[in-house]
Amino acid sequence: MKKIELSKGIIQFIFEPMEDVKYGNNVIAVISGDKAMIIDTGFDFQTEEVKKGLEELGVSIEGVIISHFHENNIQGLKKLKGVTTYGSSYYQQTLDQWLPMKEQTFYIPAIKIDKNRKIIFGEHALELIYNPGHSLCTLLIKINEEYLFIADEMMYAETGEPLLPRITKNDIINHYVSVHNLMKLNRYIFIPGHGEVIRDQHKIIIDAKNVCHYLCEILSHDEEISIDQATHGCTCKFVHTEWHENVYK
Ligand SMILES: [Zn+2]
Numbered sequence: 629m630k631k632i633e634l635s636k637g638i639i640q641f642i643f644e645p646m647e648d649v650k651y652g653n654n655v656i657a658v659i660s661g662d663k664a665m666i667i668d669t670g671f672d673f674q675t676e677e678v679k680k681g682l683e684e685l686g687v688s689i690e691g692v693i694i695s696h697f698h699e700n701n702i703q704g705l706k707k708l709k710g711v712t713t714y715g716s717s718y719y720q721q722t723l724d725q726w727l728p729m730k731e732q733t734f735y736i737p738a739i740k741i742d743k744n745r746k747i748i749f750g751e752h753a754l755e756l757i758y759n760p761g762h763s764l765c766t767l768l769i770k771i772n773e774e775y776l777f778i779a780d781e782m783m784y785a786e787t788g789e790p791l792l793p794r795i796t797k798n799d800i801i802n803h804y805v806s807v808h809n810l811m812k813l814n815r816y817i818f819i820p821g822h823g824e825v826i827r828d829q830h831k832i833i834i835d836a837k838n839v840c841h842y843l844c845e846i847l848s849h850d851e852e853i854s855i856d857q858a859t860h861g862c863t864c865k866f867v868h869t870e871w872h873e874n875v876y877k
Contacts, residue, residue, distance in 0.1 A: 629640040629641060629642065629643050629644075629674070629677050629681075631681055632709060634775065634817075634819075634825060635772075635774065636754070637649060637658065637659040637660065637751070637777075638656065638657070638658055638659070638772075638775065639657045639659065639681075639751065640655075640656055640819065640825065641654065641655040641656070641657065641670075641674070641677070641678050641681060641754055642654055643670055643671075643674050643677075643762075644786065644814040645653070645786050646671075648788060649868070650785040650787070650791075650867050650868060651725075651783060651784065651785050651791060651823065651867075651868075652786050652822060652823075653671070653674060653700055653701075653786075653822060654667075654668070654670075654783065654819065654820065654821055654823075655667070655668055655669060655670050655674060655675070655678050656668070656771075656777060656819060657678065657682060657687075657689075658749060658752050658754065659682075659685070659687055659792065660749055660750020660751055661750060662686055662687050662688065662750060663687065663688060663689075663690040663749075663750070664682050664687050664689050664690065665689075665690060665691040665692070665693060665749045665752075666689055666691070666692050666693070667692075667693045667765050667769055667777050668692075668693075668694060668695050668701040668702065668704065668821060669692060669694075669701065669702055669704030669705055669708065670700065670701070670703070670704055670802060671699075671700060671703045671704060672703050672704045672706055672707050673704075673838040674853060675703075675704025675705075675707045675708060675735040676704075676707055678704075679707070679708075681815075689708060689711055690711065690712065691711060691712040691713070691714065691749075691843070692705065692708060692711055692712070692713045692714070693715070693747075693754070693756065693767070693769055694714065694715035694719075694737060695766060695767055695768075695769065695777060695779035695780075695821060695848075696716070696722060696763040696765050696766045696767070696779050696780065697715065697716075697719045697722035697728075697735060697763065697765050698722065698726070698761065698763060698780070699726050701779075702735050703741045705734050705735055706734050712738055712739065713737045713738045714737055714738075714739045714741060714745070714747070714756065714811070715737030715739075715740065715741065715765065715767070715768050715793075716737075716740070716741055716758060716765035716766070717740040717741060717742045717763040718758075718760070718764050719735070719737060719740075719765045720766070721735065721764050721797070722763045722764060722765045723735060723736075723783050739784065741756050741758070741767060742758075742764070743758045744756060744757050744758055744764060749822050752771065752772055752833075753770075753771075753772055753773065754769060754770065754771055755769070755770040756768075756769055756819060756821050757769070758808065759779075759781065759806050759809055760802045761781045761802050761803040761804075761805065761806025761807065762779065762780040762781050762783075762793065762794065762795060762799065762803060762806070763779075763780070763799075763801065764799075764802070766779050766780070766781060766806065767779070768781070768810075768813075770816065771814075771819075771828075772809060774816065774817060775816060775817045775818075775819055775825075776810075776813055776816035776817070776818055776819065776821065777819045778810060778818050778820050778821070778849055779820075779821050780794070780820075780821045780822065781806050781807060781810055781833055782807065782810065782818070782820055782824060782836065782839060783820060783821065783822045783823060784820055784823020784824060785822075785823065785867040785868075786823070787864070787867075788823070788824060789816070789864065789867045790838065790839070790864050790866055790867070791793050791822070791823075791866060791867050791871075792841065792842070792855075792867070792868050792871045792872060793807075793839055793842065793871070794868070794871045794874065795874065795875065796875060796877060797846075797875055797876065798847060800843050800847055800875070801847070803839075803843060804840055804843045804844070804847070807836050807839045807840055807843075808836070808840060810832065810836050811832065811833055811836045811837075814829045814832040814833060814836075815829065818832055821844065822858060823839075831855045834863060834865070836862075838859075838862040838863060838864045838866075841861055841862050842859055842862060842866070843856040845857065845859075845860075845861075846858055846875055852876050854872075855872040858872065
């Protein structure tokens with residue numbers, strides 16, 4: 629695990645990829661005094677490391693904002709009993725995709741955000757923005773009008789390359805709109821759920837255009853098209869191209 633202070637009181641915890649994937653996990657801590665609000669938890673062992681890392685600074689976790697309800701973003705909630713959780717009201721469908729109903733108790737957010745919500749956390753201003761795409765429950769999180777946590781709406785490998793969108797056919801239109809929205813927010817420094825922080829506004833536009841191009845190609849063909857056809861005209865090489873199969877499942 630690596631720990632980077634992005635700005636005073638904003639720490640990025642970076643976890644290496646698990647063995648079968650090419651991307652790691654980010655957990656962000658926004659700190660005020662001796663309290664932290666974290667964005668996502670990663671897997672449970674990663675949450676333990678974040679907790680320890682913060683405790684070394686004399687800081688305890690008071691709240692968790694969940695960007696969306698996939699396993700690698702929230703599994704560590706089990707290790708954070710008694711901590712206030714914030715997440716989209718539309719969590720159910722995403723949880724149902726990977727977890728039986730009777731095991732969902734740990735993950736249901738205490739504070740359900742219907743669309744958008746501003747949270748003042750000490751000297752920090754956080755804004756949660758409903759932006760369904762990669763999942764129906766995605767919240768983008770603005771931090772102090774400087775950073776934008778973009779969840780998995782654009783994902784990156786540990787080595788920096790963009791990942792192919794991980795979606796099914798039902799998500800394509802939402803995901804297109806979501807990534808298009810991100811282009812309009814490129815004045816912010818982007819913090820992806822997976823990958824390095826992006827400070828280059830130009831790079832954000834190029835990466836978003838490539839994702840949109842891929843999605844458009846799928847949408848404009850009634851028949852199934854190959855990954856090569858769908859990415860022909862993209863100016864990048866996506867990683868995890870096997871996810872293309874998910875679109876047609
Ligand atoms: Zn995800």
